[in-house]
Structure formats: structure tokens, C-alpha cells
Amino acid sequence: MDTQKFVLFLIFSTSMLFLWDAWQKEQNPSPPAAVETQEAAGESSSVRRQEGTPVPGEKLVSTQPGKGEPSAENAAPVRASGKLESGEKVVVKTDLVVAEIDTAGGDLRQLELLNHPDKEDKNKPFALLQSQYDHVYVAQSGLIGEGLPSHKTRYTVESRTYNLAEGQDKIEVRLVAPAADGMQVAKIYTFHRGSYLIDVSFEVANQGTAAIQPFSYFQMLRDSKPPVGSVFMIPTYTGAALYTEEEKFKKIEFSALDKGNASYPKNADNGWIAMLQHYFLTAWLPKDKLPREYYAKRLGENEYTAGVIVPVGQIEPGNTKTVTVPLYAGPEEQSKLAAVAPGLDLTVDYGWLTVIGxxxxxxxxxxxxxxxxxxxxxxxxxxxxxxxxxxxxxxxxxxxxxxxxxxxxxxxxxxxxxxxxxxxxxxxxxxxxxxxxxxxxxxxxxxxxxxxxxxxxxxxxxxxxxxxxxxxxxxxxxxxxxxxxxxxxxxxxxxxxxxxxxxxxxxxxxxxxxxxxxxxxxxxxxxxxxxxxxxxxxxxxxxxxxxxxxxxxxxxxxxxxxxxxxxxx
Structure with missing residues (x-):
């Protein structure tokens, strides 16, 4: 083979590699399901649900064998496929984001990034989270335990609008769940100036006569729809990802969830879980040394969830405890992600040549x-x-x-x-x-x-x-x-x-x-x-x-x- 032919071969083969890779990521839809999928083989029958809501009073077992740390094994809260319920809208405005919280479940349903214009209309801010008729991507959270609120609960709130005032460093939005069985729970969103981190907390007051040991869950719910762009402009990954110190960065592809063969570490005391797309991500970031259980599931046709379960701890009668897990929802700014959480900068994917990229x-x-x-x-x-x-x-x-x-x-x-x-x-x-x-x-x-x-x-x-x-x-x-x-x-x-x-x-x-x-x-x-x-x-x-x-x-x-x-x- 002479020089010209070899050069020609290299140019065309490299170009075809780019085209094929981009085409695969654009055109690889999830296979449709005829019926709602059941839990993967080997899971306890106690977690098979018709409605997909957390089962109160599920048996709690240890996620750290030999350490005695409690967890909610196989109690990953999910929802049945279908349209999200609607309640009152709570709008929060900061210097970086405009957020919309729905009192139905206390979900974070809309999150617009003010410093990042929309791809189709640069006069509008880009909406990372949204719950439209053709695209669902929301952040949900709740508690697991008898009478405790989940993402199905209707909350009440004092105000419908919150604005970060000049000189103010943060805004707190307090949603209150209906009292039940002597439990009073508040769900608190804390937005910070100059940050894409949102603290999501549950404040649990035990006003009953017996000690309780609830668990909290934090998840992203979304479909597999990729962001807007041409085939050449979406070379990056869209799907779930997880990081632990032991196994490092690991992708959890939607296709693997469809087939029921997704493999990822479920129990740890460090790390985070995220949903990624081109340029942007959302990630739940529990504190290190806190036992947690990660999960990722296919809920229905073109509907997926990925999240983490963390213990609130034992709450004696008359006492109150708070559990907080930060949510990062923003751009993949490489110079800042590593400071947010260890390994978070790995979400910027340079493919198999990251060591050079x-x-x-x-x-x-x-x-x-x-x-x-x-x-x-x-x-x-x-x-x-x-x-x-x-x-x-x-x-x-x-x-x-x-x-x-x-x-x-x-x-x-x-x-x-x-x-x-x-x-x-x-x-x-x-x-x-x-x-x-x-x-x-x-x-x-x-x-x-x-x-x-x-x-x-x-x-x-x-x-x-x-x-x-x-x-x-x-x-x-x-x-x-x-x-x-x-x-x-x-x-x-x-x-x-x-x-x-x-x-x-x-x-x-x-x-x-x-x-x-x-x-x-x-x-x-x-x-x-x-x-x-x-x-x-x-x-x-x-x-x-x-x-x-x-x-x-x-x-x-x-x-x-x-x-x-x-x-x-």
C-alpha cells in the first residue's frame, strides 16, 4: 500500500469512527417494554409493588455486614409509569437559577440555569430539570417508614415565591408534611448564592411514644431523551453514573437497565450517584462515612430512576433529627467539579483517551x-x-x-x-x-x-x-x-x-x-x-x-x- 492510499485510509477510517460513535449514541433507543417490569431476579418479594411507592414497615437489614449499620435493602422507592401529579408551584429565584418546586411530592420539577442560554433560543435560560409532556427529568426525595412522607405526599408551604435578596447568602424553602402517627416532618430546600448546590433536608420530629428508625431516599427520575443537538454535537453519554472510592467512576446505561443486567456497587459509605447528559449533570452527594445504598431501576417504558438511600438514625420519643443530602444540578465546569465532590470531575467524559484529554x-x-x-x-x-x-x-x-x-x-x-x-x-x-x-x-x-x-x-x-x-x-x-x-x-x-x-x-x-x-x-x-x-x-x-x-x-x-x-x- 503506497503512502497516499494509507493516508486516505487513515482519514476516512478516523472520520467513520467519529460518525459511527456519534450515530450510535444518537440512534440507540431503549427497547420498548410490553408491560411494567418487575424487580430483578433475586430481590425480596416484599419490595414488589403495584403502585411503586415505598412500603411502610419493610424489614430493615444491614448494608454493612459485621458493622451493624441499618439500611433499607431493596427498598428503593419508585413510582408507577405515568404523568406526574401536580400541586401548587413554588418558584425560587437566585443569582444562578430559577427553580420550581411542586407541593405534590415536594419534587424539584424545574430548574433553569440563568448563565446558560437554551440551545434553541438563546434569549431563554436552559432548563436542566423539567416535567414537560415530552420530557421528564426531576429530582425526588422522601422517607421510608410507617406514616412518613414520600414523593407521593402533599406538602404545604408558607409562600409561593422566594427571591434571593441583595446581601442574602441563602434561601430556605420549608415544606411541611401532614402529621401522622405522632410524626411531624418538614422537607427543606436550601439554595446558596453563587452555587449550583442545593441542600435537601428532612427534619423528623418524633412526637410519638416509641423510637423510630427511618430511612431517607433521594433520586433523579428521567426519560432517556438526549439533549437538543445534531448527531455530531452529542458525542457524550446520557444516562446514570455512580462513583465510589473502591470502584471509581462507573456508568449505568439505560440499555443495561432495560435488560436487567446493570452492574454497580450498591452499598458503600462514600461516593455519589448522578444523571449525566451533554454539558450538564445532576448528582446526589451524601456525606462521606455515612452508610448508603445506591440503586438504579427501569420503572416503565422510557422511564428510569437512580438514587441513594441513607439512614436518618434512631429518633427517640420527643427528639428531632435532620438528614441532609446536597444536590448538584448544573454545568460540567471542570475547574469546579473536583472541589464539589471527589471524582465528580470524571463526569466530563473524554472517552478512552482521558489521560491525554x-x-x-x-x-x-x-x-x-x-x-x-x-x-x-x-x-x-x-x-x-x-x-x-x-x-x-x-x-x-x-x-x-x-x-x-x-x-x-x-x-x-x-x-x-x-x-x-x-x-x-x-x-x-x-x-x-x-x-x-x-x-x-x-x-x-x-x-x-x-x-x-x-x-x-x-x-x-x-x-x-x-x-x-x-x-x-x-x-x-x-x-x-x-x-x-x-x-x-x-x-x-x-x-x-x-x-x-x-x-x-x-x-x-x-x-x-x-x-x-x-x-x-x-x-x-x-x-x-x-x-x-x-x-x-x-x-x-x-x-x-x-x-x-x-x-x-x-x-x-x-x-x-x-x-x-x-x-x-
């Missing part, structure tokens, strides 16, 4: 902190990567330049041996050996650089920091395609120029393919985010400058060695 993003962020413009930061990052691979690229371009010089001789060899491919191949190998040319010399440097380029691809696509980040002139969003297709067209022109610097193809069909490629890739890049196209364009321009200089030097040297005076010597 993470340093690249760090360098990109450094350039942004210096320039204040993500487009300029991409240009500087591209220059840095190009500089790091300069010696390797130079070796490849020298090999290609030498092939370009001897192409007429190779063409004559092809003509001499006609259809005798074996003799032609042997003659070409002898020719390469005589001329001291490695026909694969221009390909190996490309192979080495491919992992870096793929990593950079994921970095630019997974970074929420580029969402609605302006560059210059008409480019107002680095995460969206160029609205006027200027960058893709210039990108195609740069590919055409680069093809002219490469050794000409001796095969007629291959030559035609090489001529079509710049046009085809221009169309291909019409659908790519502007940040990616900018990176590719800058990389091509730098490659053209380097290749042109090396080619000119090689051709001058070859011309000088072929002059009559030189030959005479």
Missing part, C-alpha cells in the same frame, strides 16, 4: 485565563500541539517531499511493467532502497498523532465552557456550527492546498478521490462545532506552512544535484 483541557483553560477568549485559546492550543509534534511532522513531510520529487520516475516504472504487478512492486521496492526513501515515512508520524487529535476532538466537544462562547465577528458560539459556513469553506480550501503539496497520486481513480476530498470534507465540517473547525483550520494552515517550506528545500536540493555542473563533478 485532561492535560489538553488544562492547557486550553490556561490559555483562556490569559486571553479571555476561547477561540484564541483554541488557536494557541493548536499551535502548542503542532509545536510539540514539529520534529515528527517534519520527518513525515520530508519523506513526502522526497516522494514528490521522484514521482515522475515512479510513474515511468508503472508504465514499464504494465499489468505485471509483482514485477512492478519489486521494482518500486528496489527504487525506494536505491533512493533511500521510506514509503511509509509520511504515514507513521500521522499514526502517532491520531490519539492526540482524537483527544482534542473530545475535549472541544465535551467542554461546556465553549457553549455560547464567542470568538470574533459572526462566530458567537464555539459549540455550534458556523452559521454562514465560512470556516468550513476555508477549511476545504486549506485541504485543497495541502493536497497539492502532497505527492501526486499515480492511480487515476485515487487521484480523482483526492480531488473530491476537500469538497466532501467541507460539507462534512458544515455540521461540526465552530471550535472544532477552527482547530482543524489552524492545524491545516500550520501544516501547509511547514510542508511548503520542507518541500521547497527538498526540491531545491534535488534540482541542484541534477544540474550539469553537479553531475560532472
Amino acid at each position: 485532561a492535560p489538553l483541557f488544562w492547557l486550553l483553560s490556561f490559555y483562556h485565563s490569559w486571553t479571555g477568549n476561547w477561540g484564541v485559546a483554541i488557536i494557541l492550543l493548536t499551535m502548542s500541539v503542532k509545536l510539540a509534534f514539529f520534529p515528527l511532522s517534519a520527518a513525515g513531510y520530508r519523506s513526502m517531499a522526497k516522494l514528490r520529487v521522484v514521482t515522475p520516475k515512479l510513474q515511468r516504472l508503472r508504465e514499464q511493467h504494465g499489468n505485471d504487478r509483482e514485477r512492478m512492486h519489486q521494482a518500486m521496492m528496489d527504487f525506494y532502497k536505491t533512493e533511500k526513501i521510506n514509503p511509509m515515512g509520511g504515514c507513521l508520524p500521522i499514526v502517532v498523532q491520531i490519539p492526540v487529535f482524537i483527544s482534542l476532538y473530545w475535549v472541544l466537544l465535551a467542554s461546556v465552557e465553549l457553549r455560547y462562547a464567542p470568538f470574533a465577528l459572526w462566530i458567537e458560539d464555539m459549540s455550534s456550527p458556523d452559521p454562514y459556513y465560512v470556516l468550513p469553506v476555508i477549511m476545504g480550501i486549506s485541504m485543497y492546498v495541502q493536497s497539492k503539496l502532497s505527492p501526486p497520486a499515480t492511480d487515476p481513480i485515487q487521484a480523482k478521490v483526492m480531488q473530491i476530498m476537500p469538497f466532501a470534507f467541507s460539507i462534512f465540517f458544515f455540521f461540526f462545532p465552530a471550535g472544532l473547525v477552527l482547530y482543524s483550520l489552524v492545524n491545516n494552515v500550520l501544516s501547509i506552512a511547514q510542508q511548503w517550506q520542507i518541500t521547497r528545500m527538498i526540491e531545491r536540493s534535488a534540482a541542484k544535484s541534477n544540474t550539469p555542473a553537479t553531475k560532472k563533478k
